[in-house]
Amino acid sequence: MPEGHSVHRIARQFSRNFVGRRVRASSPQGRFAEGAALLDGREPTRARAVGKQMFLAFEGDLWLRVHLGLYGAWDFAGEILVDPTIASANGRMGQTNQRGTVLDEPIYDDAGENSLTSIGAPRKTRVHVRMSEQTKGLDEADGLAAPDAEWPPPVVGQVRLRLLTDATCADLRGPTACVVETGEQVQAVIDRLGPDPLVGDPAENEERFVRAVRRRNVAIGQLLMDQAVVSGIGNVYRAELLFRAGLDPHTPGKVIPEETLRGLWRDWDALLRIGVETGQMMTMDGLEGEAWRRAMASRDDRHWVYHRAGLPCRVCGTEIALEEMQARKLYWCPGCQR
Known part of the structure; x- marks a missing residue:
């Protein structure tokens, strides 16, 4: 099960790539069709994480609450703006060690735990991502997917929720909880957390x-x-x-x-x-x-x-x-x- 650090990284992804951009929401799997319809066409206004739960606010006092559980994961595709705290000076994805030294090249473990493209349960993905030296099919001049890259990316597997802007796609698979709530309901959840x-x-x-x-x-x-x-x-x-x-x-x-x-x-x-x-x-x-x-x-x-x-x-x-x-x-x- 993803622990707190992963969920905070997910919230940062949404803050930088979705907040302030109107989204199209759908449920390719069909299990979240009603919730997706409520979010479709709205603009996210805030992303936050508390413990193992992520909360994405939308205009109109609607919140998407997601708990990944044991099997859930977010897969990101398209243009991904990297958080400056994990980006090196040359604008490419980087990592810093406990002494604050920026590493020249990203280091991936065998489970891809630090991946910017998939956060949650380990999985292999085929995506086109901005600012990744290991990704093929990119135009290095501007970091965008090459012209022949399919957009939006094809749906792979059981996608509970797809959130799509003009440039970035986020697919949610296998969560324990994926619900639309009001601000009052979200606060009640947070109040129960340590x-x-x-x-x-x-x-x-x-x-x-x-x-x-x-x-x-x-x-x-x-x-x-x-x-x-x-x-x-x-x-x-x-x-x-x-x-x-x-x-x-x-x-x-x-x-x-x-x-x-x-x-x-x-x-x-x-x-x-x-x-x-x-x-x-x-x-x-x-x-x-x-x-x-x-x-x-x-x-x-x-x-x-x-x-x-x-x-x-x-x-x-x-x-x-x-x-x-x-x-x-x-x-x-x-x-x-x-």
Whole structure:
């Protein structure tokens, strides 16, 4: 399931490529025909993300709310304007590392996690994209699709919703939730969510998180996955945050020292920002040069414990444990996390 960094990147895509541009909305699959009809011909006015949910406002107090869930993804095609925080100085897609150094070339992992063209569940796409050196069929003078590129692109697979401007196309497949709501209904959804480090007042968010955890006699490994406690954390970030904090996943929230929880929140803030910036869940510190590039290209080289069951801990050598917690896989080190 896409975690918080991916959903924030989706919202940025819509802010730069759809907000302020009238869209044509359709449901090629047919399952969202009524909702698409409500949005068709309207102009998006704002895009925002809170945790794992994305909200796209349209004129007339209508909002599109999307939760990708386990299988959902947005595929973008056409002319894509790159967010300046992830674009290099020459205008092409780039990535910055934890020290703020802009990499000359984009680095793609084997799942395409940092792709500007498909965000969500891993999938292979055939698209024409602006500002991508790896895309064929582009006019390099202006970054637009070559004249022989089909526009709009053909519908591939079960597309729940297609949003189309004169230049950019976004196809939504397989979401858990795709609904049109009023502003009041959207606010009610947001009010039920826990704090997101990138939304609202930072100090208030930290206090909300600490209070929510310390009043519960529930394992911290469960609480971090509860979107009413904290928004955006999924299986990968949970495992990595708990390892970095040296916390046993089974520790009840109410017995964890306040300062430990504050450190956990601030670490989540930092990792989320790195994820939004790079497009990948980079959770290891101190990587430089080739080590950084390996980590950007391979998930096996960027995490401390996630997906490392049975392997020795990178710090203490203890075998990484794997168990189920609330029907989700939990990776942790019994040696470092006590």
